[in-house]
Amino acid sequence: MAQSKIISTEIYDNNICKIIFEKDNIEFVAGQHIQIKTPNLFHFRTYSFYSSETCNEISLIFKIVLNGYLTPNLAIMKNGEYIDYKNVSGNFLSDFNDNNNNYFISNGTGIAPFHSFIKSRKVENWTLVHGAKTTNHVIDSSDYNREKIILCTTEDTKGDYKGRVTQYFKNIQLERNSKFYICGSSSMIIETINILKNKGVAYDNISYEQYY
Numbered sequence: 001m002a003q004s005k006i007i008s009t010e011i012y013d014n015n016i017c018k019i020i021f022e023k024d025n026i027e028f029v030a031g032q033h034i035q036i037k038t039p040n041l042f043h044f045r046t047y048s049f050y051s052s053e054t055c056n057e058i059s060l061i062f063k064i065v066l067n068g069y070l071t072p073n074l075a076i077m078k079n080g081e082y083i084d085y086k087n088v089s090g091n092f093l094s095d096f097n098d099n100n101n102n103y104f105i106s107n108g109t110g111i112a113p114f115h116s117f118i119k120s121r122k123v124e125n126w127t128l129v130h131g132a133k134t135t136n137h138v139i140d141s142s143d144y145n146r147e148k149i150i151l152c153t154t155e156d157t158k159g160d161y162k163g164r165v166t167q168y169f170k171n172i173q174l175e176r177n178s179k180f181y182i183c184g185s186s187s188m189i190i191e192t193i194n195i196l197k198n199k200g201v202a203y204d205n206i207s208y209e210q211y212y
């Protein structure tokens with residue numbers, strides 16, 4: 001276990017928080033995750049890297065879970081305090097091939113690995129389909145090429161599609177050989193996989209990272 005100094009914590013709409021801390025000796029590739037905790041707690045929780053591979057600070061985004069063990073404590077950490085970290089691991093997105101037609105699919109903070117990947121690599125052949133309650137709930141929305149992101153919003157009509165990510169996939173025609181990377185809640189992941197399989201997508205063409 002090691003420690004890193006916090007640079008900032010910022011709370012956004014919908015209780016999403018971004019924490020930025022010093023890079024220290026942390027090396028990672030986009031799609032990987034790290035375990036962190038506050039020094040007063042015993043158990044670690046896992047978070048996907050949100051920042052780019054080359055950024056000299058690490059950022060993560062997390063949902064503040066009401067009555068959660070770590071996140072309410074993490075969100076009130078201040079600049080200059082330390083977090084404990086360990087275990088950079090994972091291989092989500094490691095088989096990405098820019099010659100394929102790739103879909104990145106997320107809800108909530110599940111956008112983190114895709115943000116890291118898009119900010120890290122010069123890749124072209126991807127579409128991000130992201131689900132949020134409203135367009136205001138997408139942090140750093142200007143970081144994404146507007147033509148490559150399909151925002152599915154359930155509580156406003158300012159996105160590209162009114163409804164959930166799963167409904168979006170039910171209603172479109174898919175190139176069956178596309179590759180699908182899914183990240184977020186288990187319910188969204190399971191529902192999306194079932195829809196893709198019903199549309200003839202092979203299980204080998206689906207990868208996912210489940211948060212809870």
Ligand SMILES: Cc1cc2nc3c(=O)[nH]c(=O)nc-3n(C[C@H](O)[C@H](O)[C@H](O)COP(=O)(O)OP(=O)(O)OC[C@H]3O[C@@H](n4cnc5c(N)ncnc54)[C@H](O)[C@@H]3O)c2cc1C
Nearest residue numbers: 045046047048061062063065068069070071109112211212
């Ligand atoms: C590989 C991996 C990567 C992850 N990356 C991220 C990430 O980048 N950002 C992120 O926010 N979380 C991420 N998570 C989830 C994270 O590890 C914690 O589970 C989450 O932050 C809750 O921690 P907690 O201690 O506050 O709540 P806990 O006390 O552990 O959980 C309380 C309850 O909240 C539920 N819960 C957990 N997360 C959420 C959520 N987002 N919304 C609603 N309910 C939830 C749990 O199922 C549990 O029932 C990741 C998990 C894994 C396995």
